Amino acid sequence: MKKIKFSITIVFFFLVTIFLLNFKRINHPPEEREPLITRLIQTLSIPSYKGPFWVEDEILVKFKPTLSDNQITTTISSYKSEKVKRIPKINVYQLKIPSGYSVKEMVSIFQANPDVEFAEPNYIAYLTIAPNDPLFQYQYALENDGQEIGSGGPTGTPGADIKAPEAWKEEKGQETVIIAIVDTGIDLNHPDLKNKIYSSGYDFVNNDSQAQDDHGHGTHCAGIAAAETNNNDGIAGVAWDCQLLPVKVMDKNGTGKVSWVSNGIIWAVDQEAQIISLSLGSEYPSNTLKTALNYAYSKNAVIVAAAGNEGGAVLYPAAYDEYCLAVAATDYNDQRATFLNTEIFESNFGPEVDVAAPGVRILSTYPVDLTPAGYLPYAYSWGTSMSTPHVAGMTILIKSLKPWLKNYQIMDIIRYSADDINSDQYPGKDNYLGYGRINMKKAIVPIELK
């Protein structure tokens, strides 16, 4: 008797001690020690779903049509289950299972009944990472399900996109990363951009510190790269979190002096911009421009530039291969944008082309003041100008995830992770799409080693 008492005491002591020691940790793991308000905010946005994956006391059962309602009721009660609801039209019963039985057990029990067509857990559906911006559905470039691109617009090929939602699971951006849109300025008051503006920027056309967009092109590019995302308004940007630095170097007609552009690049880098998006170009090389690019590159900035839309040689600055990531355009079918399939432009080509990104029928922000009354301040646009901010946005995410990387490494990540979508015709790097259409998932999400 003594031995038994002693044994029981020891076992009890073991169990209590172990449960106290381990469960104390489980209740308060270090990563969960966050203020309650943070948790609420995360829940209100898009939490990554970790289960449960089915309702723990319910199953769904469909009986064979030969069974009468009475027979079904009898069968259900014979399994000590209760009918919660019946889904009309498809005749599927939502049943509450008896306590003491697991969902798996009850599914097996019902499946064994020859009068049952199928039985399954009442699975829980959850949201994948998709922003709540209402116009996201038209942004095929970010996620292409073969959806209609705009009301009455064309439909694309599923998968002909840059895989943004998959990449967002890993990284959505950091506010410390500043991207300079060196262009026609940015609408500083645009509802989908104003909260992302780092400063009012600089206007090299009018020589003042208000880089307000009077053309529309810069605002459109800014929205593609970094529109405010998951804000229940407008579109989604490639990078959810970052800051936009507007630099106006093009006038209201969409032209600008190389001196303005060069000044703008240097000024942006001096303002701590780590990424320079240049959706502009000229057929003529310029030493001034090249020197400005060299300055920015030496400061570890990643420079992304448009190849151009004339179906000819790659424009400058994109053609300055040693400094710039030159971007060609693809369409919603993962085809190179040619005049034949856009009727508007043809993507330039040459050995300088590094990668491609969607540039056909791209929906983005448009200056409020330039929007006709009764319309939303968003517009579709075409060209390698639209492809460029997609790549610039991807750069923001890589920079956010790995701030220690050098600019040449980020450029190589973007190049090497691209999908060689024209490998049938031109395997490997080619003059038309470079390494291929960018793939954010491959560049950002950890690769599973096999």
Next chain:
Amino acid sequence: MKKIVFSSLLFLLAFSTLTFPQEKEYTSEWWDEFSFSPEAGFEYFIRTITSDKKEASTLKSAILYLQGNLEMSDRLSLNLIFGGISSQYDGTTFRELPISVKLTKKSGNLYGLIFGGGINFIFTEYDDFEIGAFGQFFYCLGLKKEWDILEFNVSGKVNGKPNWMRIIIGPMAIYDGFEQSQPYGGILFDYISGKFTMEEEIITLQGEEKKKFHSQYYISLLLGNKFELFDNLKIKAEIKIIPTAEKLNIDFVTGITYLF
């Protein structure tokens, strides 16, 4: 694998030679107190491990070991352990490389060698119970494994090498009241700590990440039993459970001991 077999043979040889002096010097009183018993066994364990950044992954290891137990007295015994190990590091992610990589079940097994030692000490006896402490330390020396990166439009490779140590210590109670069986139990502090070095080379993208990790939970309940099959042959079966609300953390050990 050849290395493991060769090393195991060397180990056996070394211990077999240890027994000769014992036979020769049986007249020595102090030496009579000593007894040597080799043990061979298998261990499989699953542990939740976490890195500095609090991301949890699962370490699953299978160990084939040889252990030499040296009983110094009725109350004290020492052991040396040596073996081969095969492990999976499911979910361990390396984000400080230019291209992040993740180990999964599909990444295959990483092999290595383990070596270390331990001590058993009986403090007191109460009726048929012996109350004591158990401690063991071993080091896992991982062998390098290489993977090709096939997802990119250029060729690249990464190679990884884990090294870690495990320390197990805690009080134990042994019931000595049965003739052919000796059940025992204890609460153990069972801690794993190590470093996984991963190197990446994809043309210009080169980097190295040294990821430190340790076991997330480390208080385990040990239950085991030693059965006497024959006069000089014992087998043991052990289970260690680390109760957690998340992933299963468990340890199975089985061994066979020869008593000289």
